[in-house]
Amino acid sequence: MIIHLTGSAQDIEKDLPYYRRIIKTIHENDGILARDWIETAYHRHVKKIDDGDVDWKSVMDGNLEAIGRADIVIIEVSNFSFSQGFQSAVSLNQKKPLLLISRKPIKKHAISGYRSKLLTTAEYKTEDDLEKIVTQFIQDNTIATKDLRFNMFIDRPIYNYLRSVSYESGKNKSEIIRELIEREIRKQKD
């Protein structure tokens, strides 16, 4: 599973242990990061590189591209900053399950008013709390490979159609059905 983890670099020194714990939890749950930015951001802080000298376009492009590739998105929002809000809305618009986690109370903020079946918000106090929340979120959104296969019954006209298209295109019937469904998904997005 590809997971995009993002958050603020404003207090990277304070947040670093929590980011590292999230990454460890992701790896323990067989996930991989869509974009590995945390150590780079920390290095920038250590080297006292001014925020005005950062190539923010690359950073933002990297984040948006990572959201596109990810299966799920986790955003650490303890700083409740603009970029986290922007990426939250982008993630939900792209139908990605989204976890927003914070060490500060969420119910004092506008974020607690957002509603979506894809959205989970949680508060944590310790790294152990954090690990439990992230593990649960990953498990809730993991689809076992066996669940991606199923039998379906088709009628004679559909069978004849698939056979004819398969012969003409050289594609197998499963591929043709998947393409039809993907086309329908694109139409709905439009």
Add this chain to the structure above:
Amino acid sequence: MIVHIGGGARNIGEDLPYLRRIIGIIREHGGHVARNWIEVTAHNVQIKAIKDSDVNWQEIARQNREALEISDLYIAEVTSYRLSAGYEMSQAMQLGIPVLLLSRKPFRERAICGIQHDLFVMKDYSSLDDLERHVSEFIKTNIAPASELNRMIALTPRLYAYVKEQMQKTDETEDDVLLRLIQEGTKKTA
């Protein structure tokens, strides 16, 4: 012209004169505010009427979403760079609404300046005069005068027949059919 104004309650005391000026400029251009939350919020904050944790954030999120859906433009004062402003900005862009972000702190140090889109403009300002200039320019750039909104269109016989067919099928007027087709076309290219 309907404009949705974004901002935060957290720094309403400092932001109030600027938010009021934005509303004034919108009205000077013949526009209306989609949701006038500013004075009520300022009053509630001043008299400490309600704690942040007791605010009905879900209702506020719903009202803001509805305000965006009827708006032609979105203007947000984001000096405090809050999460909710980033979330709303993304929603506005998803709806195809031009966005103006205004801040009294420099954008160049923030991840937000990595966002680049035809619909999006961000401007620093340090005085009410600056603010007025940016908002006026944004409105003039993005809103056509009413006289420009009334167009004569020459159709081909084939297109005319199609429009007539649609009118019979859907019971819409000619104008409604043409508007619908153009709106569907803009969604496909967005």
